[in-house]
Amino acid sequence: MASALIAAASIVLPTLAHAQAAAPAPEHTFTSNIGFASEYVYRGIGQTNRKPAVQGGFDYAHSSGLYVGTWASNVSWLTDGNSTVSNSLEMDFYGGFKNTVGDFGYDVGLLQYFYPGTGYGNNPNTLEGYVAGTYSILTLKYSHSFSDLFGWVGSRNSGYLDLTANYELVPSVNLVAHVGRQKVNGNSSDGASYTDYKLGVTKDFSGTVVGLSYVTTNASSVWYTNLLGKDLGKDRVVLSITRTF
DSSP states (O other): OHHHHHHHHHHHHHHHHHHHHTOOOOSEEEEEEEEEESSOEETTEESSTTOOEEEEEEEEEETTSEEEEEEEEEOOTTTTTOTTOBOOEEEEEEEEEEEEETTEEEEEEEEEEEOOOBOOSSOOOEEEEEEEEEETTEEEEEEEESSOSTTOTTOTTOEEEEEEEEEEEETTEEEEEEEEEEEOSSOTTOTTOEEEEEEEEEEEETTEEEEEEEEEEOOOHHHHBOTTSOBTTSOEEEEEEEEEO
């Protein structure tokens, strides 16, 4: 009897394990996130003048690969030293499609940056399209602006190309390395274009991710020093904490 039970278990248990592994992914997935950063830095450029940022968003994903989402953060780059502008918030709205073909993942979509406020010169709101491909630890992404880029006059059709490597050092601890090139159109001297770099590490504590990174750029201080005298492209260390629900 004991041998029969053992034999039966050897048949049933693998079957149950296979059934669990083959369980289909949910058709609809809703997630949210909230985070804190010692400074909001985007594409290597400071958005909060070396001050902290509170951030968060909501996402919906369909099993087909379609997704939409929104994300927001406090910002100060539009108002720092400029008393005519009233703004303290960036809101992002995005949607796209992502899937995999064998070991290769791809992602295409649109992203609208929205800065509610008044007193702007050229409108900072920006619409970008993007396409990304992922293989193993590497992701290559290109973003293309269909409007002027963040208020740069005549900068429509600017592009940002970036390569990111995400390598798991040990379970739940990742090394992140990044290089990106921002091309800003409409500037004959090419002084507004630059390259940014980031090297960091993240640790996942059961859904709470803590990150520490070093960020730097070769952005010209002539173009990226704000009216308060702060060089927004200068190197810095950024601490972040993000919780996903």
